[in-house]
Amino acid sequence: MARWVLHVDLDQFIAAVEILRRPELAGLPVVVGGRGDPTERAVVSTASYEARAFGVHSGMPLKLAVRKCPEAVFLPVDGPAYDEASAVVMEAVRAHPGAVVQVLGWDEAFVGIETPGPDVAEAVAHAEAIRAEVLEASLLHCSVGVGDTTVRAKIATDFGKPRGTFVLTRENWFEVMGERPTTALWGVGTRIAARLAAHGYDTVRQLADASDDVLAAEFGPRMGPHYGRLGRGLGATRIDDTPWVARAHGRETTYQSNLTDEGEIAAAIGSLSAQVVEDIRREGRACARVHLKVRFAPFFTTTRIRKLAEPTWDAADIAATALELLRDLGDDRPIRLLGVRAEMVPPVGGYEPPRTTGRGGPAASPPRD
DNA sequence: TCTGGGGTCCTAGGACCC
DNA sequence: TCTGGGGTCCTAGGACCC
Known part of the structure; x- marks a missing residue:
């Protein structure tokens, strides 16, 4: 018996979801980011392969993307649509016989598989089956990396893109x-x-x-x-499907025009705090520490943390603490970005592994004693 | 060109206690 | 006068990923 790690990753996921509901966009350069207005301060979330051919890529400012590819179709980010598509994809992956699934984000997951024999061809057969099952369920194409560790599987996927499978093990690392x-x-x-x-x-x-x-x-x-x-390509060899538990929720906004007015700043922090409280209420856990993130113009970013005397559910408490942190900075330069994050009270008994999932998070964290 | 918004984790150093 | 060593808690800051 052999144990394998598969890494399933959707191809140009966000752009693909948009093209699925607007088939007339197929074959065109499509750029999804911000509110879909390339004159605003925002960056590219995903570019279609056609747009990538013009040099447009994730993380690039929309203003630059539109210069590189003026004929691209610019679309706003629609989180709920991607949540829905992601759920369909992950359901298909979980339905694969023998799959132990750890979701890493909207568009990717690790899958643990055991095969009767030692031949990697058996793992590749699972990969091909999963690609077909995902396509059938969601009409979305994906690539799969096959490895003997998470690190190798994750890296292998890039060599498989698009619509392919690639094997990376101790043998060819x-x-x-x-x-x-x-x-x-x-x-x-x-x-x-x-x-x-x-x-x-x-x-x-x-x-x-x-x-x-x-x-x-x-x-x-x-x-x-x-x-x-x-x-050396070493990493976890066993996939843990323990559901991920959020540590914190935050909201941040980049303002189209910088904030300078005190009242405006207080209102912004109040609004962000209210949104954060909605998110932590959904989790059912109070806020234990408040994080403030500020980006002053031109581009200096800093964060501050303060533990609350008592955990709270109250947006006004969170906002007051965030404002205190801002005041203590004593920096009155114009503000480009404000972020308020609520770190939640840990669950009884602390956090279970896995620690590195949810959207983002350090990729392959070192093992903890 | 001008740099989003959502996350997680690690390290270092100070304060404080024994 | 000089000041150990271990532990915990807290904050600041850095780094990475999607």
């Missing part, structure tokens, strides 16, 4: 990844890569061979060795 830059790893961004490069670790293979002592001295006793393991 270094052959495929060894000479690639460390940023090709899930969990290594440009900052970490720069610090690794300062020690002479530029490629995945160099990181894999790095000394744990050097890594620990640079990144700490937990994260250092963790990066070494990433370089």
Whole structure:
């Protein structure tokens, strides 16, 4: 018997959902982001493959996207539509025989599979079946990475895109990844890569061979060795389908014109706090700590945290604490962005694994003792 | 070009207690 | 006068992912 990790990832998910309900957009460059107005301060959530051919990609300001591709169709983000499509997809994945499913976001999930024999072809057969089942249920195409760890499966998916399957295991890890830059790893961004490069670790293979002592001295006793393991493709081999429990909910808004007026700022914090309270009420857990995030013009962002004397459900308490945090900053530059986050009282007994799911979260977290 | 909005986790250092 | 070592709690800040 062998254990495999599959990573299922929908192709251009958000754009695909939009094209599904507006078939006349098929084959056109489609860019989804913000309110769909490329003159506003907002960024691209997803671009269709046709738009990507013009150099448009996720995270790019809409203002830049429209320059790169003036003929693109710009659409607003419609979260509820993606929630609905995602639910259909995940239901199809969960229905696959033997699948243990850990959802990572709207458009991706890990699937644990056990096969009778050791041959990876058996895992690939599951991957192909899941792709067909997802397509049948949702009319959406996906790609699947097959691996012997979460890290390898996750990275494999990119090589399978679009509409394909790719296998990445101990057997071909270094052959495929060894000479690639460390940023090709899930969990290594440009900052970490720069610090690794300062020690002479530029490629995945160099990181894999790095000394744990050097890594620990640079990144700490937990994260250092963790990066070494990433370089070797190591990660979880077993998928945990424990439902994810939110730690916090937050709301933030980038204002089309900067805020300077005190009353305007207080009103903005009040509105954000009210939205946050709606979200934590749905969870049934009170707010224990308030986080304030502020981006001052031109582009300086900072956050502050304050624990509340007593957990609260009251938006006015949260707003008052957020305003206090802002006042304590003593910075009166114009504000581009405000965010209020409510960190919730942990459930009795603390949080169960998995810790790294929900939308976002550090990709492959180091193991905890 | 001008940088969203939703998240999670790690590290470091200070305060405080024993 | 000089001041250990362990533990916990808290905040600030950084990093990453989708």
